[in-house]
Amino acid sequence: MILVTGGAGYIGSHTLHQLVEAKLPCITIDNLYSGHRWAVPASVPFFEGSSGDATFVADIIKKHQVTSVIHFAAHLEVEESTKDPMKYYRNNFLNSMSLLDVCTKTGVKHFIFSSTCAIYGTPDHNPVSEDFPKAPISPYGKSKLATEWLLEDLVNSGTTTLRYVSLRYFNVAGAKVNGGLGQATPRATQLVKVACEAALGKRDKMVLYGTDYPTADGTCVRDYIHIDDLAELHLLSLKYLENGGKSEAFNCGYGKGYSVKEVIESVKRASGTNFKVETVGRRQGDSIEIYADPTKVIKALSWKPRYADLDLICRTSLEWEKNRPK
Numbered sequence: 001m002i003l004v005t006g007g008a009g010y011i012g013s014h015t016l017h018q019l020v021e022a023k024l025p026c027i028t029i030d031n032l033y034s035g036h037r038w039a040v041p042a043s044v045p046f047f048e049g050s051s052g053d054a055t056f057v058a059d060i061i062k063k064h065q066v067t068s069v070i071h072f073a074a075h076l077e078v079e080e081s082t083k084d085p086m087k088y089y090r091n092n093f094l095n096s097m098s099l100l101d102v103c104t105k106t107g108v109k110h111f112i113f114s115s116t117c118a119i120y121g122t123p124d125h126n127p128v129s130e131d132f133p134k135a136p137i138s139p140y141g142k143s144k145l146a147t148e149w150l151l152e153d154l155v156n157s158g159t160t161t162l163r164y165v166s167l168r169y170f171n172v173a174g175a176k177v178n179g180g181l182g183q184a185t186p187r188a189t190q191l192v193k194v195a196c197e198a199a200l201g202k203r204d205k206m207v208l209y210g211t212d213y214p215t216a217d218g219t220c221v222r223d224y225i226h227i228d229d230l231a232e233l234h235l236l237s238l239k240y241l242e243n244g245g246k247s248e249a250f251n252c253g254y255g256k257g258y259s260v261k262e263v264i265e266s267v268k269r270a271s272g273t274n275f276k277v278e279t280v281g282r283r284q285g286d287s288i289e290i291y292a293d294p295t296k297v298i299k300a301l302s303w304k305p306r307y308a309d310l311d312l313i314c315r316t317s318l319e320w321e322k323n324r325p326k
Contacts, residue, residue, distance in 0.1 A: 002025060002069070003026070003060065004019070006028075006051070006071070008028070008040050010227070011172060012035065013035070013040060014181060019044075027047070028044055028047070029046075029051060029056075029057070051096075052096075052098045057098075057099060058105070066106070067108060069099070069110070070238070072114045074092045074096075074144070075092060081139040089139065089142075097150060104154065109161060110162070111151070111164040112241075113164060115169065116144045116169050117170045118137075119134050120134060120135065120136070120141075121137045121141065126290060128292055129293040137287065148249065155247050165241060165245075165247070167233055167234065168251050170223035170291065171225065173191070174224075174227045174307065175316040175321075176228060179319070182316070182321070183227075183320070191260060191263055194206050195314075196314070199267050199270075199275050199318065200322060202321070205277065207279075208280070209260075209280060213282075214288060215288065217262075221289040222257060223253035223256060225253050226313050229308070239301075240301055250301070251297060253294055255294050257291035262310070264277060269314075270318045271318055
């Protein structure tokens, strides 16, 4: 049995749907802080609660004979983390530590961790490979790196048979290509979603944070990965561990960066609207430019990205935003 924490959230729900489509047995827990009960497939047993509640989680793992855990259940707003670091260390690190303690005590064999490219901070050059220096510049990135360190130390201690994969996400965007599922996080700050909301009149404008970065057009550059491709990477990671793969970390991206202005223009093309964009100063915690070197994950997991197209990412996000539940 596979336990997914945070399965009612954006990435967790897409992963659950792919697990169901692959006919893999799974259950999920979520405290519905930013997730939605309707996003969980009807066939998946749902338990409302915190991944940091050791007794609650241990009971579920034992009752359902869980052997693999896919751990989402994190706060992820970079700017918010700079203003409330305790919130991020408490949920992203302390709750992960509690979950890992339960996993080791109950004999869980495989652990897939939702990590982030934010652990690299602002790299000296791109693309970023997994052996780049770890220099996070936000509490969000630091809280994720702390959990990666814990995983590494836990496995190296020889006190557990658990093996793990840390998936370091670059910027996740888009919606399920076949429709019916997408990002519905309240007050989301993710660029593609915000631009789509502005294009549809759900916002009277969008804000562009900083145009004086040392990039081609002065705005930050990111690697945008489609949600369906990222969800598939979790299934491939699980298969990798089940086949005896050693504990590893993988960068999840396409190896190409797009600027904020390029993303905005893509959404404008998809929507046919010239929505208002207000330019303000830089936002604390943002890296200048970062995109992945996906060589390692492509080779290790035999991954073949299907949706490495910025316009496709923006179109699927826009279609979802038009029709998403209230």
